Amino acid sequence: MMFKRVHKWLSIVVFIQLFIWLGSGFLLGKVDMSKAAGRDTLVRSNPTSVASFYESPDDNSVSVNKPFISVKSLLERYPMTSEIELSRLSNKVIYMLKINAGQHDYQASQYKIVNAISGELIDLSTEELTPTDKKLIYQIASFSYKESAFGSSHTQHPNLSADQTEKMSVASLLYPPIEDLPRERNAVWQINVDDVSQTSIYIRAQTGDVIAHVNNETRWRDLLLMLHFMDYAEEGSFNNWFIKIFAVMTLLLSGTGAWGLYRLFSDGRIKITWFDRNKMLLVHSDKLPKAVTLSASANSSILDALSASNIDIKSICGGGGLCGTCKFKGEPELLITDADRERLTPDELALGYRLACQHVIKEVSNIELNKNSLS
Amino acid sequence: MVTAVRRYHRWLMLFVGLQFLIWSFSGLYMVLMDIHSIHGEDLLSAKQPVLVYADDTRQNEHNSSGQKASQETRRSISVDINEVVLLYPDAKNITLGWLGITPVYRFTDNGQMMLDASTGKLIDSISESLALELAIGSLKGSKEVKQIELITKNPPSEIAFRPLPLWRIDFFGVNSPTLYVSSTNGEIVTVRQNTWRIFDLLWRLHIMDYYEGEDINNLLLNIFSVSGFLAALSGLVLLWFRLFKNELKGSIP
Numbered sequence: 001m002m003f004k005r006v007h008k009w010l011s012i013v014v015f016i017q018l019f020i021w022l023g024s025g026f027l028l029g030k031v032d033m034s035k036a037a038g039r040d041t042l043v044r045s046n047p048t049s050v051a052s053f054y055e056s057p058d059d060n061s062v063s064v065n066k067p068f069i070s071v072k073s074l075l076e077r078y079p080m081t082s083e084i085e086l087s088r089l090s091n092k093v094i095y096m097l098k099i100n101a102g103q104h105d106y107q108a109s110q111y112k113i114v115n116a117i118s119g120e121l122i123d124l125s126t127e128e129l130t131p132t133d134k135k136l137i138y139q140i141a142s143f144s145y146k147e148s149a150f151g152s153s154h155t156q157h158p159n160l161s162a163d164q165t166e167k168m169s170v171a172s173l174l175y176p177p178i179e180d181l182p183r184e185r186n187a188v189w190q191i192n193v194d195d196v197s198q199t200s201i202y203i204r205a206q207t208g209d210v211i212a213h214v215n216n217e218t219r220w221r222d223l224l225l226m227l228h229f230m231d232y233a234e235e236g237s238f239n240n241w242f243i244k245i246f247a248v249m250t251l252l253l254s255g256t257g258a259w260g261l262y263r264l265f266s267d268g269r270i271k272i273t274w275f276d277r278n279k280m281l282l283v284h285s286d287k288l289p290k291a292v293t294l295s296a297s298a299n300s301s302i303l304d305a306l307s308a309s310n311i312d313i314k315s316i317c318g319g320g321g322l323c324g325t326c327k328f329k330g331e332p333e334l335l336i337t338d339a340d341r342e343r344l345t346p347d348e349l350a351l352g353y354r355l356a357c358q359h360v361i362k363e364v365s366n367i368e369l370n371k372n373s374l375s
Numbered sequence: 376m377v378t379a380v381r382r383y384h385r386w387l388m389l390f391v392g393l394q395f396l397i398w399s400f401s402g403l404y405m406v407l408m409d410i411h412s413i414h415g416e417d418l419l420s421a422k423q424p425v426l427v428y429a430d431d432t433r434q435n436e437h438n439s440s441g442q443k444a445s446q447e448t449r450r451s452i453s454v455d456i457n458e459v460v461l462l463y464p465d466a467k468n469i470t471l472g473w474l475g476i477t478p479v480y481r482f483t484d485n486g487q488m489m490l491d492a493s494t495g496k497l498i499d500s501i502s503e504s505l506a507l508e509l510a511i512g513s514l515k516g517s518k519e520v521k522q523i524e525l526i527t528k529n530p531p532s533e534i535a536f537r538p539l540p541l542w543r544i545d546f547f548g549v550n551s552p553t554l555y556v557s558s559t560n561g562e563i564v565t566v567r568q569n570t571w572r573i574f575d576l577l578w579r580l581h582i583m584d585y586y587e588g589e590d591i592n593n594l595l596l597n598i599f600s601v602s603g604f605l606a607a608l609s610g611l612v613l614l615w616f617r618l619f620k621n622e623l624k625g626s627i628p
Contacts, residue, residue: 011614018607021398026600029592047483051464067457071471072428075452082423084471086456100425229406238406247403254395261385261392270385307378317617318377 004322007256014249017230024228028221036221038213041146041199050086053093053117068093068116078112086116089208090139093117096207111207125187125205127173136208137171141191141201144210167194173205180214182222182236267337269360271299279361283311285369298362302328305361312375319357326356329368334359380612387606394583394599395606401577413574415566418552419513423473429453429493449476450493456480459490474498474561475509487559501558506542510554513563517548525558533567533575 034040050068068086074095075081083098093116113122124133169192178184180200188211189203197215204211212218225231229238230246264270276297283292283306296305303326306313316323321339332352339358340349388395411417429451452471459469459480466482471492473479478492489498501509503523511518527540534541534555541564542556550568557564579588583596 008614008617011610012618015607015611015614019604019611021402022600022604022607025591026597026604029596029600047467049465049467050469051460051466067455068460070455070457071426071452072430072455075426075428080425082425082472084426084456086460086469098423100422237410239409240406243406244403247399247406251396251399251403254392254399257388258392258396261388264385270389272389303378304382315378318379318381318613320381320613320617322617 003256003259004320007253007260010249010253010256014246014253017246018250018253020227024224028224028228031221031224032217033221035197035215036217038199038215038218040197041193041195041215042144042210042213043146044210045088045143048088050088050093050116069095069114069119073119074114078114089113089122090136090143092122092136094122094208113208122208124189124203124208125173134171137189137203138168138191140203140208140210141168141171141189144201144213145193145199168192168201169194177234178202179234180219180222181211182226182231182234184211184236263338267335267358269301269337269358271360273299276300279365281305281361281364282366283369284367285311285371285374287369287371287374296361299360301357302359302361302364302367303356306356311369313356313369313373314375315357321355321358324355325373327353327370327373328356329353329370330359330364330366334363377613377616380609380616384606384609384613387602387609391599391603391606395603397580398603401581404577405574405581408570408574413571415552415568415571418515418566418568419563420515424449426471426473426478427451450478452478452492454480454490454492454495458495463488475505475512479561481560487557489560501542501556501561503542505561506556506558507544509556509561509563510542510544514546514552514554517546517552519547521545521547533572534565537564 053068071084074084074097078097078099080100081097082100085096085098087094087096095114095116097112097114099110099112113124114120115122122133122136124137129137171189171191173187174190175187176185178188178190180190181188181202184202184204187205189205191201191203193199193201197217199213199215201213202211203209226234229240230243231237231240232242233240261270276299278295279298281294281296281302283294288311292309292311294305294309294311296308300308301319303313303315303319307315313328314325316325319326321337321343324339324343327344327348330352332350334352334354336349336354337358340354343355344353427449456469456471459482460466463482463484466484466488469480469482471478471480474489479498480490480492482488482490490496491498503525507520507523511520523542523544525540526534526543530537530539530541531543537555538557538559540558542558544554544556546552546554550570552566552568554566555564556562575588579585582588582591582593583599584590584593
């Protein structure tokens, strides 16, 4: 009977979280995952060839013969570089350098952005940005935001249209922990867009990458995930000690429950049959005017059969074998279950007293109920 | 009423009880195993050596101490990025990085292209021996190769959506690590080891999507989570009765 006690105490601790798990798990299935990933508004610019910059007519400083800063001079300036990428940041051509911070693996790499044409370092990770860099942040943000999502008809242009600046808030530099991005460990720029789903555009300060468009659907998804992962410290992880302890307890709760069900089967108190024949039971009691004959399915418990026939036998726990109130008298040869032994005295057992919740109709044909057992 | 609730609790749990066990067991595994180690982050050495230009005299200065063994054989760059752009005007996403001991330019033109940055020659595809060398070079710990095969079609489900062809290299070891190396650009595409494979299997069982392992809104899961909710609710009612509505409190465990 130990498992019942364990089952009860575990359920007291775990039950709220159990409902949270079931509820948040169900609701997570209903989240529009594509919208939550920001795909309604986020556009990743298609990679473009940079050769056009050799003959770019917009920029007078660039001629066909003037190449991008050479790899050699880049490596002279940044000797710890382990990877170089030539790419676009908004309308600029840039080198993204991956710099080894040290000799050891645990020392994180860092990135540097260098203008591929002028060679000047672009540092977006300071709060006091030059007006050009500030404009760059807005350009990255507005390039990443789908035109159609604004609901206006203006065409995309490298320079911000008045329309967009109005709808985008002043960029602010945030440091972790960042509410919308629990996993982020770097400084990011946040630009809030005045749209229906309250999109925030996040740009990693070190690399100028658009990390995410976070909208209300994203926030709802993340709230559900936070609840499902018990990530109440908002670390963006499900490897926290809180959930580990609860997961162990929940496994024990399920295990003790499964054990209880198994015992119900092994004692013959629950049986799954396609066709259950009925069986007659004769019930005697001082409290009843005369003996009652009832008919119930052979595998139902005596307690259930009596209640179904409006014979109000007492039961406090409802058939858990816990309270010992649903006593009846049958044949002394009747099987004695664990609960019978625990709740009834040896004398009672010898006289044929058993608990009605522990036995099924087919075991008996004649039972007697004390008036104390009837309510 | 309690009798009825207890009956509901039993019969509902007969239906969803096994799934409760699966949910709690798979959930426990997922929260106990560190997700970064599941993703194989401690299997691979992330550190890349620094790039060196051919006539850079400071080469030894920067590379001598930490990365000695293969440094002699590691090659230096003699082709500038501007030459690449002029040779391949349509090149996009040009990166300069390492392919084993060779610095290479990777870019997309007509598909994935790779250019040896020390000789300027195009590298067609990754040979078996090079794939082995790359895999062994980036794996930490056990380096005993069990088998290598080139996957050109019918990829195993663990690399379902990744572009083929890929070299699959299985290593010996308790965790049976497998490295997938792109045969077009030599990058380590992904890793799998037993702890991750078990994680994937348990994830499928957790979300009850036994085919794709992606749909967390499938009918089966919905049916089970709703009936699971009812089953737990009936349990809560029983708990309530046991704690507060019990005239014989003392005698009941």
